[in-house]
Amino acid sequence: MALWVSSSFEKLVIVMIVLVLVHHHHLANGNANENIENRVSGCDLFQGSWVEDISNPPQYNATTCPFIEKEFNCQNNGRPDHNYLYYSWHPTSCDLPRWDFIQVGSKVMKDMDRMVAFEMALGTWGAWVDTNIDPTKTMVFFQGISPNHYNGSDWNEPNAKQCQGQMTPVLGSIYPGQYPPAVAVVKRALSKIKKPVTLLDITTLSLLRKDGHPSIYGIGGASGMDCTHWCIAGVPDTWNQILYNLIIWHKL
Ligand SMILES: *[C@@H]1O[C@H](CO)[C@@H](O)[C@H](O)[C@H]1NC(C)=O
Numbered sequence: 001m002a003l004w005v006s007s008s009f010e011k012l013v014i015v016m017i018v019l020v021l022v023h024h025h026h027l028a029n030g031n032a033n034e035n036i037e038n039r040v041s042g043c044d045l046f047q048g049s050w051v052e053d054i055s056n057p058p059q060y061n062a063t064t065c066p067f068i069e070k071e072f073n074c075q076n077n078g079r080p081d082h083n084y085l086y087y088s089w090h091p092t093s094c095d096l097p098r099w100d101f102i103q104v105g106s107k108v109m110k111d112m113d114r115m116v117a118f119e120m121a122l123g124t125w126g127a128w129v130d131t132n133i134d135p136t137k138t139m140v141f142f143q144g145i146s147p148n149h150y151n152g153s154d155w156n157e158p159n160a161k162q163c164q165g166q167m168t169p170v171l172g173s174i175y176p177g178q179y180p181p182a183v184a185v186v187k188r189a190l191s192k193i194k195k196p197v198t199l200l201d202i203t204t205l206s207l208l209r210k211d212g213h214p215s216i217y218g219i220g221g222a223s224g225m226d227c228t229h230w231c232i233a234g235v236p237d238t239w240n241q242i243l244y245n246l247i248i249w250h251k252l
């Protein structure tokens with residue numbers, strides 16, 4: 001938990017990535033109690049499991065991609081295993097076609113009690129959405145909580161050295177450990193927004209990927225231990241793929 005707190009600022013930055021797509025015909029219903037909408041055509045894209053699929057390599061090679069920052073370029077930083085590149089996210093009740101673009105903007109918060117600050121900020125943002133968004137023209141997405149893996153007890157491996165040496169995801173669809181407290185804050189804040197907002201509920205699928213962090217293949221090399229960010233190629237590609245599918249499906 002202490003490690004979670006010390007890294008939570010970074011995480012709040014990630015959490016505050018808010019996606020707004022303009023000029024779009026949105027068809028979610030306006031019911032205030034059902035405005036956390038992440039099902040399309042009866043399929044929850046965030047519920048599922050990771051399946052190893054060697055025939056489905058990442059769509060780019062980080063080694064040769066000029067846009068990937070050093071701390072995420074695990075292969076370049078010497079990570080010797082490759083298995084983690086070959087897991088595909090399989091939603092329980094549908095397929096997830098591959099994606100080809102993303103669109104994000106970002107926002108940063110100040111240093112105070114982080115959960116309190118976070119909930120206040122979300123309240124401010126929600127009020128802005130309710131005042132300014134026309135749901136017939138604009139789709140609003142909120143990116144959920146990206147979790148870390150510092151405590152092996154969370155995934156029933158108490159002797160694990162944080163996320164170091166993890167080479168496989170947690171099997172199945174259920175993470176045995178606790179969810180980050182920020183998840184409850186997000187769900188509470190979004191439930192108060194009257195306009196339709198789609199939560200990109202990436203927490204569970206990311207919790208399953210204890211193997212997806214840079215660990216000692218991040219910016220500090222062997223002297224660091226990064227179990228917060230994600231190797232690229234990696235888990236964030238799946239977040240983007242899901243976002244892409246939600247957008248496409250809404251357009252149909
Ligand atoms: C990425 O490219 C490098 C350099 O061309 C190559 O050595 C490496 O095997 C490639 N990695 C993957 C996962 O294809």
Ligand SMILES: *[C@@H]1O[C@H](CO)[C@@H](O)[C@H](O)[C@H]1NC(C)=O
Nearest residue numbers: 001002003150151152153154
């Ligand atoms: C990991 O979690 C377990 C169970 O919650 C706890 O007893 C332990 O102190 C934690 N370890 C660290 C290093 O925080």
